[in-house]
Amino acid sequence: MKNNNIILYAAILIFGVLAPFMLPAFKVQLSILCILIVLALTWNIQGGEMGYNSFGNILFYGLGMYICASVQVGMFFPLSEWTESGGEKTFVHSPTQFFQGMAFGLLAAAIIPTMVAGLIGYAILGLRGHYFAICTFGLGVAAGEISGGIEIIGAGQGFTTPPFPETGNLESRGQFFYFLSFLVLVLTFVAVKSVYSTRFKLVLNAIRDNEDKAEAMGIQTMKYKIIGWMISAFFCGLAGGIMGGLVGYIDSTDVAFDGREMGVFMVLMAILGGKGTLWGPVIGATLFHLFKEGFWTYFLGWQYVALGVLIVVIVIYFPEGLMGWLREKYPERFGEVVDEADRKAQVELK
Amino acid sequence: MDLLIFQVPILMVQASLDGILLGILFALIAYGMALQWGVMNIINIAQGDLVILGGYIAYFMYLSGIHPALGVIVAPVIMYFVGVGLYKLVINKVVDRDLFISILATFGISILFMQLMNFAFGADVVLANSEFGTTMLFNNSVTLPNSKLFSAIISIIFAIGLVVYMKKSKLGRAIRATAQNARAAKILGVDTEKVYAATFGINAALCGVAGALVAITFTIHPYMGLPYTIRSFMIVIIAGLGNLPGVAVSGMGLGVFEEFADYILGTEFRIGSVFLLLVLILVYRRFKLSKKREYLK
Numbered sequence: 001m002k003n004n005n006i007i008l009y010a011a012i013l014i015f016g017v018l019a020p021f022m023l024p025a026f027k028v029q030l031s032i033l034c035i036l037i038v039l040a041l042t043w044n045i046q047g048g049e050m051g052y053n054s055f056g057n058i059l060f061y062g063l064g065m066y067i068c069a070s071v072q073v074g075m076f077f078p079l080s081e082w083t084e085s086g087g088e089k090t091f092v093h094s095p096t097q098f099f100q101g102m103a104f105g106l107l108a109a110a111i112i113p114t115m116v117a118g119l120i121g122y123a124i125l126g127l128r129g130h131y132f133a134i135c136t137f138g139l140g141v142a143a144g145e146i147s148g149g150i151e152i153i154g155a156g157q158g159f160t161t162p163p164f165p166e167t168g169n170l171e172s173r174g175q176f177f178y179f180l181s182f183l184v185l186v187l188t189f190v191a192v193k194s195v196y197s198t199r200f201k202l203v204l205n206a207i208r209d210n211e212d213k214a215e216a217m218g219i220q221t222m223k224y225k226i227i228g229w230m231i232s233a234f235f236c237g238l239a240g241g242i243m244g245g246l247v248g249y250i251d252s253t254d255v256a257f258d259g260r261e262m263g264v265f266m267v268l269m270a271i272l273g274g275k276g277t278l279w280g281p282v283i284g285a286t287l288f289h290l291f292k293e294g295f296w297t298y299f300l301g302w303q304y305v306a307l308g309v310l311i312v313v314i315v316i317y318f319p320e321g322l323m324g325w326l327r328e329k330y331p332e333r334f335g336e337v338v339d340e341a342d343r344k345a346q347v348e349l350k
Numbered sequence: 351m352d353l354l355i356f357q358v359p360i361l362m363v364q365a366s367l368d369g370i371l372l373g374i375l376f377a378l379i380a381y382g383m384a385l386q387w388g389v390m391n392i393i394n395i396a397q398g399d400l401v402i403l404g405g406y407i408a409y410f411m412y413l414s415g416i417h418p419a420l421g422v423i424v425a426p427v428i429m430y431f432v433g434v435g436l437y438k439l440v441i442n443k444v445v446d447r448d449l450f451i452s453i454l455a456t457f458g459i460s461i462l463f464m465q466l467m468n469f470a471f472g473a474d475v476v477l478a479n480s481e482f483g484t485t486m487l488f489n490n491s492v493t494l495p496n497s498k499l500f501s502a503i504i505s506i507i508f509a510i511g512l513v514v515y516m517k518k519s520k521l522g523r524a525i526r527a528t529a530q531n532a533r534a535a536k537i538l539g540v541d542t543e544k545v546y547a548a549t550f551g552i553n554a555a556l557c558g559v560a561g562a563l564v565a566i567t568f569t570i571h572p573y574m575g576l577p578y579t580i581r582s583f584m585i586v587i588i589a590g591l592g593n594l595p596g597v598a599v600s601g602m603g604l605g606v607f608e609e610f611a612d613y614i615l616g617t618e619f620r621i622g623s624v625f626l627l628l629v630l631i632l633v634y635r636r637f638k639l640s641k642k643r644e645y646l647k
Contacts (some may be wrong), residue, residue, distance in 0.1 A: 053450045124629075126636040130393055130449040134583060138628040141576070247445030260461065267454065301469075308462025315455045316443045 009045050013186070020178045027174035030248055033289045034181035038188045038239040038263065040269035040281030042232040045192065046269065048275030049201060051208030051306045052125065056136025057236050058263035060144050062256035063116060064109035064237030065244035066153055069161040072101030072245075095165040100243065109241030110234050117233035119301070121226035128211075144257030159250040177246045184242060188235045189282075195231065196278055204228055208276075231322050260304075264311065265292075272314055274323025283322055364492045365609040371498040374607025375563055377598045378505040379578055380585035381512070382556035388591045389529040389549045390445055395456040396436075397582055398575030399463035400554050404429050404561020405570035409478045412565075418478035421562035423506050426555035433554025436549045445546060460575065467572035477518035508559050512552070513594060519532040525549055577621050584628045587635065589645050 020027045039061065046052045054244040073082045077091040093101065120139075127135050153159050195201060203224045206214040215221050240256070251254050257263075265288065273284020295306050320328070383397055392402075407428055408421025440459060444452040485494045516522035527535040527543045536542050559577075564570060585604055589596030604627075611623040 034453075042438055053453075093452050123633040123636065126640060127632055130453060131587075131632055131636075132451060133453050134393070134580075135629055135632040138580060138625045138632075142622050142625035142629060145625060146619060149616070149618040149622065264457065264461070271454075302465075304465035304468075308458045308465065309459075311458025311461065312440055315451050315458065316440065319447075319451055 003248045014175075016182050016186070019256070020175050023190070024171065024174075027171075027178045028246070029289075029293060031174075031178045031181040031242075033286065034166040034178075034185040035243050035246075036265065036269060036289055037241045037282050037285040038185050038235055039266040040273065041188050041192050042235045042286040043196075043266040044270045044275055044277075045204075045232045046225075046228050047270055047324055048277070048280070049196075049208065050225060051211075051269070052225065053107075053133050054136040054229075054232075055133055055259070055263060056139040057232060057266060057269065058140040058257055058259050059136075060113035060117060060233040060236035061240035061243070061250075061262060062140075062143060062258075063113045064145070064240030065250055065256045066114050067237070068102070068105035068109035068241030069244045069250055070153060070160055071105035072098070072162050076256060093162045093165060098162055098165045099164050101162065106238060110238045113233040113237035113240075114230045117230045118226060119284045121229050122222065122309075125222065125229060126226040136261075138348075140257055140259045144253040147257065148252035158252075158255075160234075161244050161248050161250060163248065164245075176244065181239075181242050181246070184238050184306065188238075191231070191235070193278060200227075206277075217301065264307070268311060268314060271319065271321050274321030274325070274327075277321075277323040280321055280323040299320065319322075355566075360492060362612060365613055366606055367494060368490065368498070369609035370602045371502045371605070372608065373385075373506045373602030374502040375560055375567070376578075376581050376597070376604055377600075377601025378556060378563075379560045380508055380582035380589075380597050381509055381559075381594070382553040383582040384586045384589075384591055384594075384597060385525075385556075386397065386549050386553045387586060389525055390441075390546055391449070392445065392452045392456070393449070394442065394553070395453060395579055396460040396463055396505075396575075397557060398580075399460050399467070399562060400429060400433070400557035400575075400577030401561040401578045402467065402570050402572065402575045403432065403463065404558030405565035406467065406561075407558065407564035408565040409471075409476055409570065412478035418480055418566050419500065419564065421478070421565065422508075422559050425558035425562040425593075427558075429558030430551040430555040433551040434547050436554070437550040441550055442543070442546065462577060462579075464572050466582055471572060473572045475569045475574060476565075477569045478562075480566045486638070495567065497567045501567045504559065504563060508556065509598075510593075510599030512556070516541060521545070521548055577624055580625060580628055584624075584631060588631060 019030055023030070039057075043057055071081060072093075073079055073091075075095065076097050082091060119162050124132070124135060124139070148152060164176070203214070203219055203221075206217070206219060207221050207225060211221055243347070244250050244256070247255055269285040269288045270281045271284070272288055273282065274280030291310075292303075299306060318325070326333070335349055372609050379397065379401055383394065386392055386394060404421075404425040407425040408418045411421050411424065412418040431514060436459065440455060441452075444455045480497045480500070485496055485499075486492070487494055516526060524535070524540045524545050525548065527538070527540055528542050528549075530543050535545075561570070564578075581604060585597055585600045588600040588603075604624075607627065608620060615623060
């Protein structure tokens with residue numbers, strides 16, 4: 001079993017590294033896929049493992065996007081003039097400036113959302129159930145509406161992120177963003193996996209199953225909830241920062257705080273794959289991305305109709321997701337002890 | 351930040367008046383939400399989209415030459431059936447499930463409705479002109495469109511009518527019984543499935559009335575539904591479930607808040623401030639409740 005896993009991880013890693021050379025036409029799609037998987041994984045930390053179904057993680061994603069771009073521009077040029085004039089024409093980043101800015105931007109894009117999550121966590125995570133869901137949803141929409149009114153980051157007309165420096169090689173932009181997002185994906189996966197193998201995950205599960213009991217057992221639930229949310233926010237912010245550079249243009253409600261797309265996607269992907277599992281979000285995001293791209297390409301205009309129907313269908317008929325379904329079918333594979341006699345009795349009952 | 355409103359006090363009268371009339375309309379939508387939340391324990395994210403759909407009914411009546419004010423009679427009838435259909439198709443499968451499931455399912459319906467309306471009716475901002483005229487108050491310094499007055503009066507009539515209906519009629523009693531204890535009601539012979547369908551239909555009908563009024567007094571657009579959902583959710587949690595006078599008062603309060611936010615912060619922050627207020631109220635509520643829990647300890 002252990003050996004199998006290593007082979008699997010190695011295969012994925014090799015595929016990930018070679019993918020942009022094997023499938024050069026799909027580099028952007030692959031980068032977006034990496035970002036989507038990261039988002040699904042981060043959502044799953046508190047949505048799946050902790051039982052706190054947040055609709056507002058888009059807040060950290062959008063924050064990361066704006067912060068990364070602002071730092072990247074603001075380090076070298078006046079930010080207000082950049083956004084006012086569609087600055088990329090007057091100010092040009094040299095390659096060193098671009099990469100330096102990106103590095104510091106991503107650093108800020110990871111740290112500031114984490115701090116925000118820590119700050120608001122105490123207030124927000126005290127809410128339970130649907131109050132939490134609606135409250136986080138409100139947070140996401142409010143952030144979108146408010147950032148759409150702030151002049152310095154482009155207000156309603158949007159914010160163009162610094163264009164990739166001319167290097168003479170047309171492939172380099174795509175490759176750069178692909179490897180950046182793949183790196184973040186690997187980082188996220190490793191971080192999430194190692195977190196899931198500690199006591200921390202058990203605490204999160206205890207909170208999901210019965211928070212009051214967990215508290216009665218002497219667990220400081222609030223502390224763990226906030227830390228869980230901060231981990232989520234950290235990687236969400238990183239993903240947002242990269243996505244901002246990849247898209248090249250930030251709009252408050254259509255790209256950054258896009259509750260109608262990304263905000264729902266991350267929930268949906270985690271559910272589709274099976275929330276509360278490590279691999280569920282990965283599989284769910286991959287399937288979802290394939291489905292989405294197919295639909296977005298061939299049924300342009302009807303994509304939101306399809307999305308609406310998809311949400312309803314998944315939620316009603318498939319709430320346990322793919323992993324949940326597999327688990328029910330092959331419990332042995334998930335390390336559950338199955339009593340054969342019990343199973344037979346159940347079959348007979350049916 | 352614009353402080354004009356503090357320099358010209360008459361604007362405060364204007365804002366308060368607008369806010370109260372607007373708030374009565376919000377309260378009507380919130381009443382529908384409170385009803386189905388109380389009975390079925392479902393938070394309907396598609397509430398606002400039902401409102402907008404009702405608005406389009408009035409708008410099409412206006413286009414075909416019928417006075418849009420009659421929409422307040424036609425829209426609820428059509429919307430009742432839309433609501434019942436929606437219940438039969440989707441909602442009945444999520445009634446007894448996890449709340450998160452129902453939120454997500456209705457969110458999906460909301461996206462679906464939004465997009466279908468966008469296809470069917472176009473992405474333009476439209477309004478159904480009622481030609482009711484305008485009344486000027488206080489030496490012509492405060493304007494009061496008669497349509498707003500009309501919408502407030504119609505809202506009050508429908509709200510009172512529904513309260514009476516819930517108290518007196520057989521179905522109303524069945525709905526209240528189901529809200530109190532669905533299982534006991536079932537044992538005593540109430541067809542809860544039918545009650546749920548009727549409740550969802552009544553909620554949709556109320557949304558239809560409100561939508562027709564929105565189309566007359568303001569504007570409608572396929573994507574404008576969500577703020578109405580959030581507003582009604584907010585009103586219900588401020589007032590508490592089953593507190594009808596509270597719904598009316600907090601509806602008006604929200605309306606006044608919005609008008610003042612519009613003047614002070616500027617129109618671009620109006621929706622943002624509504625959502626932010628929602629977050630603040632929920633957080634306030636959480637701290638109030640946690641204090642109570644500490645006493646219990």
